[in-house]
Amino acid sequence: MTLRAYLDHNATTPMRPQAIAAMGEVMREVGNASSVHAFGRAMRAQVDRARTSIAALVGAAAADLVFTSGGTEANNTVLQAAGRRRLIASAVEHDSVRLAADGIVPAPVNGDGVIDLGALQRLLAASDEPALVSVMLANNETGVIQPVAAAARIAHAAGAVVHCDAVQAAGKLEIDMAALGADYLTVSAHKLGGPQGVGAIALRPGVAFAPMLRGGGQERGRRAGTENVAGIVGFGVAAKIALRELPRMAALAAWRDKMERSLAQLAPDAHVFGCGAARLPNTTCVAMPGVAATTQLMALDLAGIAVSAGAACSSGKVRPSHVLAAMGASDADCASALRISLGWTTQADDIERLVAAWGDLNRRLSPANRPAAA
């Protein structure tokens, strides 16, 4: 079956054709970016060009960008590389942060999924040991944007260093890592129109960094291993386009808001998570009370519409979302939450089809529409 409406851009975004073309071109060439001959130097030039584009996307210096195999490696690396044994992370971080080390202390969030800055301050004050604080810029499930700059001020005042997972925010929000106060910031290519399997860590100049992968001098000795040149080139092209097209995000937000209004009209008992907070322009996490997310997902899939369940499905088991649970959502709300995420390929028609199919499902399955028992 051909999917006719792809509304799962937070899982992965279709690649930009220009990125595919650039990757195809570089893959026809030979050369190891570490070799000193002309073939190697040509590859090095490609990597450096991409490095400049990706650094520009997050307001970092090109020399302070370290390529990785994706957002997961980038996040895992930072939590080890900073050399801090005391780790504090917001309770809604992606698993690649939350589970990257033992003993990470969760900082609570409010009902909209925004970090509780007072609680963060208290956690930091509980010990003199210098910490690393990890606060994502935007959440992958709800799109909720965190007050990273404010959290960083509190963290720095307590002698902590700050990591910001900007994987979902990059390409959707303007990012300046210095203004955010981030010492480490992580991004991933496939969330912004580049290929899967490539990411990066942007570093504040001079910040501590102990490499996780050793055994080669690549990336200025900060990440050993022959560079994934094609992936990096695709990432660079996608980053350049994403930066240029940031102004188009306002139109996407208008579509998303209109979609949410339509869903609310169809099902007044439907709840949009994080709707009281600033959110990414493209993301909606909505519960249709009383209807399992897996049921909604499958019905929409049959209708040719791709979305995600708010509760992650792994190894055939659906487990409640730690993000929604941290926001205080009931088990029932968690179990019926759907994530709809728009992106650069989204058309007005995709949204109309989603609204129509979701409305149909709600009419047929929602307990609110069942006649009361006689």
Ligand code: PLP
């Ligand atoms: N961080 C966030 C917020 C994400 O949404 C994801 C992916 O879903 C990752 C990290 C991991 O990135 P990658 O898929 O490149 O490993």
